Amino acid sequence: MGETEKILQSCDDCGACIKNCIFLSHYCKTPKDLAGRFLRDPLKDIETAYSCTLCGLCRRVCHLNLYPGDMYLEARREIFRALQAKTLPEAPGHRAVLPKLKAIGSHQAFSTSPLFTLSKGPSAGNGTVPKTVFFPGCSFPAYSPGLVVKSYRYLRGKIPGTGIVLNCCGKPSRDMGDEEKFHTIFRNTMEEFSRLGVEEVVVACINCHKVFAENSSMRIRTIYELMTEMGFPKSVSGQGRKVSIHDVCPARYTPGIRSAVREIVTRLDYEIAEMPFRNEVTSCCGAGGCAPCGNADLSDRHSQKRVDQAKGRIVTYCAHCRERISSYASSLHVLDLVFRDPGRQHGKKYNKSWKNWLNRWYLKHRLRVMS
Numbered sequence: 001m002g003e004t005e006k007i008l009q010s011c012d013d014c015g016a017c018i019k020n021c022i023f024l025s026h027y028c029k030t031p032k033d034l035a036g037r038f039l040r041d042p043l044k045d046i047e048t049a050y051s052c053t054l055c056g057l058c059r060r061v062c063h064l065n066l067y068p069g070d071m072y073l074e075a076r077r078e079i080f081r082a083l084q085a086k087t088l089p090e091a092p093g094h095r096a097v098l099p100k101l102k103a104i105g106s107h108q109a110f111s112t113s114p115l116f117t118l119s120k121g122p123s124a125g126n127g128t129v130p131k132t133v134f135f136p137g138c139s140f141p142a143y144s145p146g147l148v149v150k151s152y153r154y155l156r157g158k159i160p161g162t163g164i165v166l167n168c169c170g171k172p173s174r175d176m177g178d179e180e181k182f183h184t185i186f187r188n189t190m191e192e193f194s195r196l197g198v199e200e201v202v203v204a205c206i207n208c209h210k211v212f213a214e215n216s217s218m219r220i221r222t223i224y225e226l227m228t229e230m231g232f233p234k235s236v237s238g239q240g241r242k243v244s245i246h247d248v249c250p251a252r253y254t255p256g257i258r259s260a261v262r263e264i265v266t267r268l269d270y271e272i273a274e275m276p277f278r279n280e281v282t283s284c285c286g287a288g289g290c291a292p293c294g295n296a297d298l299s300d301r302h303s304q305k306r307v308d309q310a311k312g313r314i315v316t317y318c319a320h321c322r323e324r325i326s327s328y329a330s331s332l333h334v335l336d337l338v339f340r341d342p343g344r345q346h347g348k349k350y351n352k353s354w355k356n357w358l359n360r361w362y363l364k365h366r367l368r369v370m371s
């Protein structure tokens with residue numbers, strides 16, 4: 001039985017998920033209403049289906065472990081199948097959403113194309129460490145090629161022979177409802193790891209971490225956990241300045257990652273002003289799950305609500321969250337604190353899209369010639 005049917009049959013309207021979610025409270029009085037609507041006709045209202053951030057907070061607070069986010073995802077898969085079969089009926093509400101889905105499809109095609117991908121396999125090392133590659137994902141290279149290079153140099157210093165693979169884990173395709181594309185991207189990445197003889201993957205993006213952890217038996221670590229175990233460069237002291245940590249949704253059930261980030265921030269001499277929604281009940285930055293494709297205004301409200309919970313500059317460990325938050329408040333990636341001047345001012349706007357692509361292209365070519 002799918003999650004939509006489960007919700008229709010089992011939800012007891014307790015309201016816990018609605019109370020904590022701008023999207024649910026905007027679109028329904030109870031998730032059962034939406035479940036009924038999606039089961040009757042999943043193709044009618046694609047704005048609603050694409051407005052959820054797939055953040056998982058509703059499941060965390062549901063005493064029956066129901067997951068309204070999965071209901072949206074099931075509707076998206078139906079919509080995507082209809083799109084591909086060219087059977088999606090015309091509707092006025094579709095016009096605003098479809099071009100944004102097309103843009104994500106193009107993002108996935110470019111992200112996995114030879115223009116932006118690179119594979120440098122691990123060398124044999126001394127036999128005492130696993131053959132490791134760094135997989136920085138998409139949004140971190142788009143944010144800062146310089147930080148990726150510093151992170152890579154750091155890893156090679158700690159784990160000699162570490163290689164690097166630039167590619168996308170495929171999560172945007174899965175979130176969009178294009179399961180087939182997701183599986184193709186992920187399978188290609190795993191085949192590449194196998195060709196390179198990779199035994200361990202170090203990631204900087206927690207979405208990549210979740211995708212690898214859920215879909216493979218690959219040994220996977222974050223650079224943050226590794227830094228707390230192996231030490232990290234002496235950086236500029238935070239001098240006790242207050243920062244708030246935005247926990248990213250895919251780290252909801254990985255306490256080791258969340259505490260590693262806090263340990264790094266504390267060791268760099270910052271004071272952490274914790275947000276009320278954190279750890280397992282963290283709240284999304286507003287950009288997760290392709291949600292701005294659906295109702296962009298609601299996503300904006302979500303982001304504003306999130307930054308209003310902070311009591312200092314916001315530090316996070318997802319480059320995509322950092323970028324989203326930067327439109328509302330000053331924000332830094334935790335690796336900014338480790339590797340460069342944390343006093344650096346960040347603009348309050350997103351990078352222009354061309355700048356993100358240029359960063360990724362530049363990174364590929366810089367790494368290609370790096371010894």
Ligand code: SF4
Nearest residue numbers: 021052055056058069
């Ligand atoms: S996954 Fe997040 S945004 Fe989606 S319904 Fe649940 S709490 Fe709301």
Ligand code: SF4
Nearest residue numbers: 011012014015017062
């Ligand atoms: S928290 Fe669970 S039981 Fe309560 S309204 Fe939401 S889905 Fe239904």
